[in-house]
Amino acid sequence: MNKNKNTANQLIAEATEILKSNRKNSYTEPSKLLYPHQWLWDSCFIAMGLRHIDTDRAQEEIMSLFRGQWKNGMMPNIVFGESGKKLQPQRMWQSQVSPYSPDDVFTSGITQPPLVAEAVYKIGEKLDPKEKLIWFRSNIKELIQYHEWIYNDRDPHQEGLALLLHPWESGMDNTPPWMKELHDGLTPKWIEFAHKLHLDYFYGFLRLDTKFVHLNERLSNVDAMSLFDAQRKLRRKHYDTKKILGHNSFAIEDLTFNCILIKANNYLKKIAKSIDQKIPKELALSMDMSIKSLDKLWDEETSEYYSRKFETHELLKISTIASLMPLYSGVIDRERASHLVKTMEDHNKFSTPFPIPTVPVNSDWFNPDSYWQGPTWINMNWMIIEGLKNYGFKEHADVLTKKTIELVEHGGFSEYFNPITGDPLGIHDFSWSAALIIDLLKN
Numbered sequence: 001m002n003k004n005k006n007t008a009n010q011l012i013a014e015a016t017e018i019l020k021s022n023r024k025n026s027y028t029e030p031s032k033l034l035y036p037h038q039w040l041w042d043s044c045f046i047a048m049g050l051r052h053i054d055t056d057r058a059q060e061e062i063m064s065l066f067r068g069q070w071k072n073g074m075m076p077n078i079v080f081g082e083s084g085k086k087l088q089p090q091r092m093w094q095s096q097v098s099p100y101s102p103d104d105v106f107t108s109g110i111t112q113p114p115l116v117a118e119a120v121y122k123i124g125e126k127l128d129p130k131e132k133l134i135w136f137r138s139n140i141k142e143l144i145q146y147h148e149w150i151y152n153d154r155d156p157h158q159e160g161l162a163l164l165l166h167p168w169e170s171g172m173d174n175t176p177p178w179m180k181e182l183h184d185g186l187t188p189k190w191i192e193f194a195h196k197l198h199l200d201y202f203y204g205f206l207r208l209d210t211k212f213v214h215l216n217e218r219l220s221n222v223d224a225m226s227l228f229d230a231q232r233k234l235r236r237k238h239y240d241t242k243k244i245l246g247h248n249s250f251a252i253e254d255l256t257f258n259c260i261l262i263k264a265n266n267y268l269k270k271i272a273k274s275i276d277q278k279i280p281k282e283l284a285l286s287m288d289m290s291i292k293s294l295d296k297l298w299d300e301e302t303s304e305y306y307s308r309k310f311e312t313h314e315l316l317k318i319s320t321i322a323s324l325m326p327l328y329s330g331v332i333d334r335e336r337a338s339h340l341v342k343t344m345e346d347h348n349k350f351s352t353p354f355p356i357p358t359v360p361v362n363s364d365w366f367n368p369d370s371y372w373q374g375p376t377w378i379n380m381n382w383m384i385i386e387g388l389k390n391y392g393f394k395e396h397a398d399v400l401t402k403k404t405i406e407l408v409e410h411g412g413f414s415e416y417f418n419p420i421t422g423d424p425l426g427i428h429d430f431s432w433s434a435a436l437i438i439d440l441l442k443n
């Protein structure tokens with residue numbers, strides 16, 4: 001066995017150990033310390049790693065997510081574990097204020113990027129042909145309801161682009177375009193006032209995340225307070241999108257979310273086809289429209305894709321790693337894909353010693369330690385690697401895979417990493433870092 005193979009096996013063994021220790025009943029917690037529940041896109045990434053080592057557990061991970069699916073099809077970003085007494089986060093969310101929330105499980109009231117169809121499909125690839133069809137048949141109804149909800153609820157003007165109501169829904173909590181929206185008028189007056197009097201300092205004592213992770217690697221206290229306040233507003237409106245829209249709240253057609261949706265639609269089509277299931281006509285039309293609508297997020301002037309405001313259609317022209325995500329969507333033409341690859345290789349933008357930074361280094365927002373405002377995340381690299389492979393940029397995909405693996409060799413299975421030094425940041429033993437490294441090494 002050569003050295004590389006040894007290293008790979010060792011990393012797989014360590015990653016498997018992390019996934020074992022973060023396991024809680026039917027699902028895997030993103031982190032035992034910091035995120036002790038089931039999270040939507042985390043579990044999809046986790047299942048895609050688990051499929052290489054334990055297909056039963058990978059299937060269980062996804063079925064456990066469906067426990068939390070709402071009666072209108074919504075998949076919540078957090079499904080809370082069974083617990084005798086009501087936990088503080090359950091009190092915070094009170095999912096039961098919505099008539100659509102499940103009767104027997106507590107969940108959050110918002111969603112996260114839709115990778116479920118991809119996870120279902122990729123688990124299927126590891127099953128024998130008969131089992132695969134059974135697996136697909138057992139999930140198709142829920143998947144269709146889920147994608148129908150995205151369009152019915154989050155694309156009210158039928159534009160082919162889904163809108164999000166809270167930065168947490170993007171999965172990239174403090175990503176600059178969302179934070180700019182917050183700072184440009186969505187920070188509540190009382191929080192601004194508290195900030196002026198430095199009272200937000202005391203809020204720091206109430207935060208769970210900064211008990212484990214240094215404050216400069218997380219959202220500032222004032223931003224964190226504002227996001228909790230925005231969540232309370234959604235709860236007061238019973239998580240009803242129609243009641244929420246137009247009331248001075250976040251409403252953004254997020255670029256990453258929509259690229260993931262387009263990709264997921266494609267996987268849903270493949271699953272449906274293999275079991276001769278018809279996709280409802282309206283859903284099929286919406287899916288086609290999304291492919292065309294991605295172009296509305298392209299800005300000719302700066303040659304870049306951006307997120308967009310739902311109400312005004314104004315592009316939020318701040319560069320982030322989202323601008324590379326159309327590669328993952330797989331539906332842009334080759335010329336645009338090559339352009340994105342060049343952007344990725346640009347030393348003034350995304351080409352750092354430990355790529356890919358979540359914000360380009362030449363941006364005023366770039367901070368190599370701050371959560372989604374600069375650090376490198378394994379899940380984003382993984383999606384971009386998928387995109388590169390899909391467009392035939394094999395060498396680029398191989399280099400990025402190698403560098404992504406180097407990150408964990410250097411800094412362990414951390415939540416995120418400094419893109420300049422490679423130093424680990426956030427919580428350690430993070431489940432999706434472990435799972436996706438297994439996937440990269442096994443593919």
Ligand code: GLC
Nearest residue numbers: 030035039041042171172173
């Ligand atoms: C943080 C991340 C989000 C993730 C969650 C659980 O909120 O920003 O993407 O799903 O933690 O790991």
